[in-house]
Structures are given as structure tokens and as C-alpha cells.
């Protein structure tokens with residue numbers, strides 16, 4: 042096995058899509074546990090077959106395009122989020138010999154694709170020809186634009202310390218010290234930005250049910266809706282994987298094989314995403330924007346300055 | 360000075376907000392180890408208190424007679440007007456409902472009828488499993504509603520305490536009731 046072998050590619054693709062599917066069940070069960078309920082537990086062991094049932098249901102639903110929609114764009118929009126999220130996974134270094142491709146600009150590639158994914162929401166909202174969808178799309182684009190700025194800035198500290206954009210080299214540089222220690226501020230900012238990028242509660246204003254019906258995917262049903270859903274879960278997995286890669290030492294860890302460590306760490310972050318959905322309320326839209334520009338952006342800049350000073354003091358590649 | 364204090368106060372407010380988010384997360388996480396409040400329903404029944412408001416019954420007094428006196432108070436108080444009844448009178452002068460109908464597809468199980476009833480006749484029970492395939496089956500007639508026992512109030516018998524005379528009990532013979540005053544007598 043080496044990076045980029047067909048077996049590797051197939052396994053990673055399969056694993057990511059399977060994860061996204063199982064996450065539907067994981068999220069429902071975990072939310073139930075935290076809300077003192079039982080959750081779906083009837084179908085199969087622990088209710089795991091619920092995934093299959095949900096899939097069959099969503100696949101067999103009528104694939105309907107509203108007559109007032111812009112048909113081509115309407116069909117195209119859900120594919121965008123799937124494609125961007127899946128291709129972004131290509132650069133994630135999972136273990137020493139496991140991965141799809143290593144770019145020396147891997148981090149930039151990830152940032153670029155995660156910004157491209159907002160086109161999914163924008164195009165969906167535009168093509169639906171529905172005012173609530175359009176509001177959702179507007180919010181999605183504004184939110185992504187503002188949170189992207191400091192998402193990029195927050196990881197620059199890591200880039201400074203490692204001296205590279207290559208994700209695999211970044212992980213290797215964390216052999217002795219995970220970057221969460223010198224970069225805890227950067228991690229906090231990155232985490233919040235990742236939450237906002239994946240449109241998860243408390244940053245799910247593009248689809249805020251209580252005001253916008255379902256936001257940009259109001260008009261979607263069946264498999265196209267399912268793609269938005271799965272795309273969101275892949276986005277969560279991707280964000281969690283990136284946090285592990287950038288701040289938590291990737292595959293490094295004692296005793297267990299590297300792949301297991303990577304999966305375990307990623308799973309913890311996915312659960313954290315779900316925990317946050319289960320506990321925090323959604324802010325108002327102006328609060329969201331103010332929080333982004335007035336709190337997170339300065340924090341990211343302060344982190345950048347401090348890291349720069351640190352690197353200058355200790356000498357380069359500290 | 361005032362400016363500094365203001366900044367300090369604002370800082371503390373912001374810190375409080377941030378900390379409260381973490382406290383929320385922590386407390387929700389703590390629920391991993393609490394028992395679920397829900398149960399595996401059809402196999403496991405939830406524990407319902409005797410005062411739970413479910414299916415409505417019409418009860419009988421300790422002597423086994425119908426308690427309902429067809430006063431219509433329940434029908435009037437019902438916010439969704441789902442009770443219908445018709446008064447009749449038997450040979451002893453007792454009033455009773457000729458028919459008594461509750462449409463459970465409209466009843467909201469609010470319990471107001473039970474509160475309004477002067478005779479404890481209508482009572483709500485802790486049974487909620489009333490699903491039907493045909494909506495018409497949700498309309499319960501008197502034969503479906505009437506039970507053989509006194510329900511939650513074991514000793515209460517309306518006619519024994521009420522002033523109304525019926526066969527076998529004349530005026531002044533009810534519990535705690537003085538004999539009627541003879542208005543034609545001049546005695547004090």
C-alpha cells in the first residue's frame with residue numbers, strides 16, 4: 042500500500058461515504074442519549090439498519106423538480122457539495138501510507154474546496170425560485186465569506202510553525218508536540234469557523250427552520266435532498282479530519298496503529314459537533330456576523346501575531 | 360476611571376457568555392450517564408399517575424346506580440363541545456342520561472368535564488391507548504363509557520347528600536339535612 046494506489050483510493054472513498062451514511066444514525070442516537078431519550082433502536086442491532094431504511098426511503102421518494110425552478114441549476118446544485126467535499130478528502134493524510142494524494146499546497150486546496158462548497162447552497166437557493174430559499178442562500182454566502190476569512194488566518198499559525206502547506210509534513214512535524222499546545226487560540230478559531238462552514242447548529246442560519254422553512258433546500262426532496270444531507274455529513278467528517286491533522290497530531294499516538302488513532306480522534310470531533318448541535322442555541326443573524334468580524338477576526342489576527350513573534354524568538358521551524 | 364470600569368464590566372460580561380456556553384456543553388454531556396426518561400413503549404409501559412387524564416368513564420355510586428344526573432354541566436364546559444347527552448327521568452324521580460356520547464376524536468382530554476361534574480360521575484382514567492382504524496369508532500356511547508365501579512371516589516353518593524326527593528328518600532332525609540320547615544305552623 043502506498044499513497045495514491047487504487048486500493049487506497051477505493052477504500053478511502055468507500056469509508057468516507059459509509060461514514061456519512063452511518064452518521065445519520067450516530068447523530069440521532071447521540072442526540073437521543075443527550076436528551077434522555079432512546080432514539081431509533083428497533084431496526085437491526087442497536088437500530089443500525091435504520092441507516093438502510095432511511096436510504097431506501099429517500100431513494101424511493103419522488104424526484105421532483107418544481108415547475109418554477111431553474112431546472113439545470115436545480116439539479117446541479119446538490120452535486121456541488123458532494124463533489125467538493127469528497128475531492129477535498131483527497132488531501133487528508135490518514136496514516137503514513139494511507140492517503141489519496143499529497144500536494145505541497147494541500148492546506149490551500151482544502152480551503153479552496155471548502156469555500157467552493159458554498160456554491161451548492163447559493164445555486165440551490167437561486168434555482169429554487171423561492172424567497173425563503175433565496176434568503177437561505179444569501180445567508181449561506183455571507184456567512185461563508187465572513188467565516189472563511191479567519192478560517193484561513195487561523196491555520197496560518199500552524200503553517201508558520203511547520204513551514205509548509207503540505208498536510209503530511211504538518212502531521213510529521215507534530216511527532217513530539219501537537220500543535221494544539223502552541224496554537225490553542227488558532228484551534229478555537231478554526232473550530233468555530235469549521236462549524237460555520239459546515240452550516241451546523243448553532244451556525245445553521247441558512248436553513249433555520251423556525252424562520253426560513255428549510256432555507257436553501259426547501260424545494261428539494263428525494264435523492265437530491267439526500268445529497269445535501271450526506272454532503273453536510275461529509276463536511277463534518279472532513280472538518281473533524283482537518284482538526285485532527287492540523288492540531289491533534291494526525292495519526293500520531295502510542296500503541297494503536299496509526300489508522301486507528303486517526304479514526305478515533307476524528308470520531309471524537311464528530312461527536313463534539315453533534316454535542317454542540319444538541320446544546321447550543323442558534324444566534325440571531327446580526328449577532329453571527331458581529332461575532333465573526335468583531336471577535337473571531339481580531340482573535341485570529343492576535344494569534345497570527347503571537348505565533349509570528351514566537352517563531353521569530355525561538356528561531357525558524359520551532 | 361469610569362471608562363476602565365466599563366471595559367472591565369464588559370469583559371466580565373463577555374467572559375460570562377463564553378463560560379456559559381462551555382457550561383451548557385458540559386451539562387448536556389453529563390446526560391450521557393442519566394437514565395432515559397422515555398421507555399420502550401409497547402413492551403414497557405410508562406408509569407402513569409392515577410390522576411393522569413386519559414379515556415373518560417362514567418361511574419356508578421356505591422349502590423350501583425348511575426351517578427350521572429344529566430345536568431349538562433360537562434357538555435357546557437367542554438371547550439370542544441364533544442359531549443352530547445339527553446336527560447330522562449325514571450319512575451323514582453331520578454334523573455339519568457338517556458344517551459351519553461363523547462366524541463373522542465375531538466376530546467382534548469383537558470379534564471374540565473370532570474371538574475364541572477357535581478356528582479363525580481364523569482372521570483378521566485390513565486388509559487390513553489385509544490387508537491382506531493376507523494374514525495367513527497372514536498365516538499363512544501353510554502354503554503362504552505359506563506363502568507361498574509365508583510372510580511376514584513368510593514363513598515360519594517349524590518342523591519344521599521342532595522336535597523332532591525326521589526323514591527325512598529323524601530325531603531329532609533338526606534345526610535346533614537334538617538327536616539323542612541312547616542311554613543304553616545306558628546311555633547318558633
Ligand code: SF4
Pocket residue numbers: 415433436437438439440441442461465466467468469470471472473
Ligand atoms: S376532557 Fe375536556 S375536551 Fe374531553 S370531554 Fe371533557 S371537557 Fe371535553
Ligand code: SF4
Pocket residue numbers: 426427428429430431432433434444472475476477478479480481
Ligand atoms: S356527567 Fe356529571 S356534569 Fe355531565 S351531565 Fe352527568 S352529572 Fe352532569
